[in-house]
Amino acid sequence: MTSTTATAEQRYDAALAAxxxxxSEIEELRSLSEQSLLRINELHAVASRALGAAGAVIAGxxxxxxxxxxGMTGLAQRAGFRxxxxxxTQTTGATKQQVKTALAAGTLxxxxxxxxxxxxxxxxxxxxxxxxxxxxxxxxxxxxxxxxAAQAIGSGLGxxxxxxxxxxxxxxxxxxxxxxxxxxxxxxLWKRARDARDELDVAGVKVREAELLExxxxxxxxxxxxxxxxxxxxxxxxxxxxxxxYDRSTSPKRGGVRFxxxxxxERAATIASDGRTPVQLASDAFMQLVKLGAxxxxxxxxxxxxxxxxxxVAEEALETGIGFGTIEGHGEPVSIDTVQRLLCSGxxxxxxxxxxGNVLNLESEQRLYSKRQRxxxxxxxxxxxxxxxxxxxSWCESHHIKxxxxxxxxxxxxxxxxxxxxxxxxxxxxxxEIEVDNDGNxxxxxxxxIDPQQKRVAMPLxxxxxxxxxxxxxxx
Ligand SMILES: [Zn+2]
Ligand SMILES: [Zn+2]
Numbered sequence: 404m405t406s407t408t409a410t411a412e413q414r415y416d417a418a419l420a421a422x423x424x425x426x427s428e429i430e431e432l433r434s435l436s437e438q439s440l441l442r443i444n445e446l447h448a449v450a451s452r453a454l455g456a457a458g459a460v461i462a463g464x465x466x467x468x469x470x471x472x473x474g475m476t477g478l479a480q481r482a483g484f485r486x487x488x489x490x491x492t493q494t495t496g497a498t499k500q501q502v503k504t505a506l507a508a509g510t511l512x513x514x515x516x517x518x519x520x521x522x523x524x525x526x527x528x529x530x531x532x533x534x535x536x537x538x539x540x541x542x543x544x545x546x547x548x549x550x551x552a553a554q555a556i557g558s559g560l561g562x563x564x565x566x567x568x569x570x571x572x573x574x575x576x577x578x579x580x581x582x583x584x585x586x587x588x589x590x591x592l593w594k595r596a597r598d599a600r601d602e603l604d605v606a607g608v609k610v611r612e613a614e615l616l617e618x619x620x621x622x623x624x625x626x627x628x629x630x631x632x633x634x635x636x637x638x639x640x641x642x643x644x645x646x647x648x649y650d651r652s653t654s655p656k657r658g659g660v661r662f663x664x665x666x667x668x669e670r671a672a673t674i675a676s677d678g679r680t681p682v683q684l685a686s687d688a689f690m691q692l693v694k695l696g697a698x699x700x701x702x703x704x705x706x707x708x709x710x711x712x713x714x715x716v717a718e719e720a721l722e723t724g725i726g727f728g729t730i731e732g733h734g735e736p737v738s739i740d741t742v743q744r745l746l747c748s749g750x751x752x753x754x755x756x757x758x759x760g761n762v763l764n765l766e767s768e769q770r771l772y773s774k775r776q777r778x779x780x781x782x783x784x785x786x787x788x789x790x791x792x793x794x795x796x797s798w799c800e801s802h803h804i805k806x807x808x809x810x811x812x813x814x815x816x817x818x819x820x821x822x823x824x825x826x827x828x829x830x831x832x833x834x835x836e837i838e839v840d841n842d843g844n845x846x847x848x849x850x851x852x853i854d855p856q857q858k859r860v861a862m863p864l865x866x867x868x869x870x871x872x873x874x875x876x877x878x879x
Contacts (some may be wrong), residue, residue, distance in 0.1 A: 408836035454542050455505070456552040462502070463509025467517075472524045507557060508550040509545050515659035516541045525736040533557065542580045552592055553581050559596020564605025565614060567600070575599040584629055608727040609738040613832075615639060639735040643712040652688030701795040711782055716742050721808050744831035745768070746807050748800035771816050772801040780819050783868025788837075788845060789830075793865075794823035802827055804837045818847065837862070 409417070413781040426432060427645065432440065448664065471480035472509040484490040491502045514531040522529055531537075539556050556579045570787045579587075579596055587595065616638045623633040637645060677684065713731035720726025720739060728742040748771070772780065781796035799821035805812025812818050820837060821829060834850035838859065845862035 443660050444845055448784045449546065452546045452549050455508075458548050459505050459508035459543060459550050460512060461509065462487070462505040463511075463513035465491060466506055466510050467541075470524075472522065477671055488850055495560075504550050505556045508540075510535055511540050511553070511557070513543060530834055532678045533562075535560070535563065535569040535701070536576055537573060538577035538580050542584070548580060548583045549589070551589055555589060555593040555694065556580070556583075556596050559593045560600050566611040567603045571603050571702060572600075575603065604728060604736075606853055608736045608741070611736075612741065613638070614739050637739065639730055640741065642714065642736070643730045643732075647712060648684055648692065649687070653684050700795050701797045703778065703797055704821040712745075714742055714745060724809070738832070740832045741828075743808060744827055747803050747831070748772075748827065768809055772814055773821055776814070776816060776819065779803060779816055783866060784821050786821065787826055788820050788865065789822060790847065790860055790862055798823045800824060800827050802837075803831065 426443075437441075465478060466487040467507070469477035469484075469490070471477075474480070479485075479487045479490040482490055485523050488499070488506060490501055491506070492496065495502070497505075498637075511531070511533060514529070515537060518531050518534075520529050521527070529719075536553075536557055539548070539553045543550060543553050556576055560575055560579075563572055579592070579599065582595065583592060602669055614848075617711060619636055619638045619641060621633060621635045623631050625631045640785065643866045652874075669854050679687070681749050689706055694711070705745055714728045714737060715731055716728030717726060718737070721742065727736045727738055728736060783798070786792070786796055787794040787799050801819045802822045803810075803812040803814070804818050804820055807814075817839070830837075833853065836847045836848040836850075840846065845864075846859040849855055851857060
């Protein structure tokens, strides 16, 4: 190390003098042993990391002295450049990309060094914008990784969001730094960082989904002049179903949909010539739906209803349970648990695509319970089978006890059980299982997270008729 009494300039001069002495003639290297050649190759990499880190610090300081808070009095601005990036490209002859890399690392180092200090211009307490990259900054300072590696980690990992925390990103950043030091090359690094982010996001999808479900709600209040107003906050699945129904009640009016059959086009023409505005139509249509729902036969199990949402999911994700699906048209990710539940009762078909986008196969087996089967299930069970629920069959979906994809369960009466929408969601998301014993009794197996002993809970039938029948049978 150079004496600390020397100024930065003097040390650069000394370093340049030393650099001038580096071998640059191929002749000299030709006479080197293989071992020496590989050794100087390694040393050269260390030297360029040292130069990279030194360059980043310079870029960081130029950026700091040209920060937006300084306005026209900033260093770059006074020199006639709009940004520090322009100044550095012009004065060093480096490419835009090289300057960006140096600036990214330099800004990171400067911000982390200034953490907690007060900006003398704005009076603000400074905080790093990417605190999760601390391990990366430390490794650049220690000349363990290059500034390009730092940039690859930073851009591959991205920023925290409601599902991925800064702490999680910091752990991933530290792991990636370790991999670089262990020899991971720069070409594969960005991909590794991106993969690390995706893994965090997969876990995050479930968290975000639960958060969005938690804030759902429908409220209303009276308007001073009469009438009222409703505010409906929807989770993504509800919103997808809602928009489907909304679009269908209003789209011919907006000229959005082409109708195929004669009947449909006549209906479209009727709606289009209707004097009502689209929002009025929607209001009337939804009230009609509410009335129809209130009139529904309470003894019939909920069918595969009209609104259709499409979810795309990779076959592999479905089978391994790792990954997520996407609500088509909304782009909203949904957890695999949710996809499994929609497959259990919802309106979906399974279509395979090869990587080229060609359709591979169509589902051949019956996955959804037919109307006839749902009638049988409604009579047999009499409503939602959760022990603490009293929802009638009309509120229920038919759940596959042995799940359709996971357990290759069949759509047979003996594999079906009605659960209300809420319990169906809970059973899939939280991992409740159902067991049928040899006497035909149903048992709920709570997940380990709810009951570590997983003690079976009886699920008595909700149908009086069948319960009576059983009592008679057992008495005789
Ligand atoms: Zn189900
Ligand atoms: Zn229920």
